[in-house]
Amino acid sequence: MSQNDAFDLQNFLPYLLNQAAEESSLAFQQVYRDRYGMLRTEWRVLFHLGLYGRLTAKEIGMRSKMHKTKISRAVQRLEERRFLTRDPDEADRRQEYLDLTVQGRAAYRDLHGVAHRYDAALADTLTPEEERILRAALRKLARMA
Amino acid sequence: MSQNDAFDLQNFLPYLLNQAAEESSLAFQQVYRDRYGMLRTEWRVLFHLGLYGRLTAKEIGMRSKMHKTKISRAVQRLEERRFLTRDPDEADRRQEYLDLTVQGRAAYRDLHGVAHRYDAALADTLTPEEERILRAALRKLARMA
DNA sequence: TGTTGTTAGTTACAAAAACAACCGTTAACG
């Protein structure tokens, strides 16, 4: 039974963050899933390559904090579906550089636009002050150890 | 390659929300996992019962937005481990009321305290204004359709 | 050089989530 204390689930930041993240991801997920058959890990890899250009799996891992097995599998699927190619680094043959194909860049541009517009639509439900502070606070929380 | 546009992953709210949610859940997850062998779905069910008292699975679903199969399985495991009991509703034998056992209430009180303190610690990394606005903005986003 | 440790990435297996079909019960209504 509830303790006489205002602290409930809706006040628990991890829970609240999760609900907001899930709810706000849904509509975008719909797009990359239906339009390109991608998983979350896959559009993330696609975006990293689209935004920063040629990268190794390792570099994607450092930037995204995704585990290397997730990246490995996402890269496999993206390669199978011809969204990217692998280019072995001759100087260090443990790693390979990843590049988007023409098709990959097209998908990236498309999804980038969708994401941008969707982000703007989300931000529109907030006041400018709310938006600014929300982003700052989220960055702080995401950077915690 | 990056378009000449400030919009990148770190500015995409669903991504940012997800990173913050994941990062901020980690430490708490550690506690309910190590201390009670629970999964995320399980502590959520536990909290619903702890906060609101006797509920049916359906009611938990409406409040939490979790899918009914997740709830069904969480309830199973919580019952096996003697954190809750089921009480069939004689008036409508499709549903059953769920109640925490003594052990369940003890686990709830313990985890509630941990969550409360952890939430306070998270909030401490923010200014009071940031905290207030963050919570308001997250509630807005979580309630979107 | 050769041995030992690290690194980038993959693979194999176990745990968990998603999705659909299902069972027994109740509601709606001819």
Added chain:
DNA sequence: CGTTAACGGTTGTTTTTGTAACTAACAACA
């Protein structure tokens, strides 16, 4: 009543994720 639809919940199967062990390549250094 009897039939059909809806509901609460469970079960089975497929995807996806997490974890650990592995391979091949490189680095450090005696």
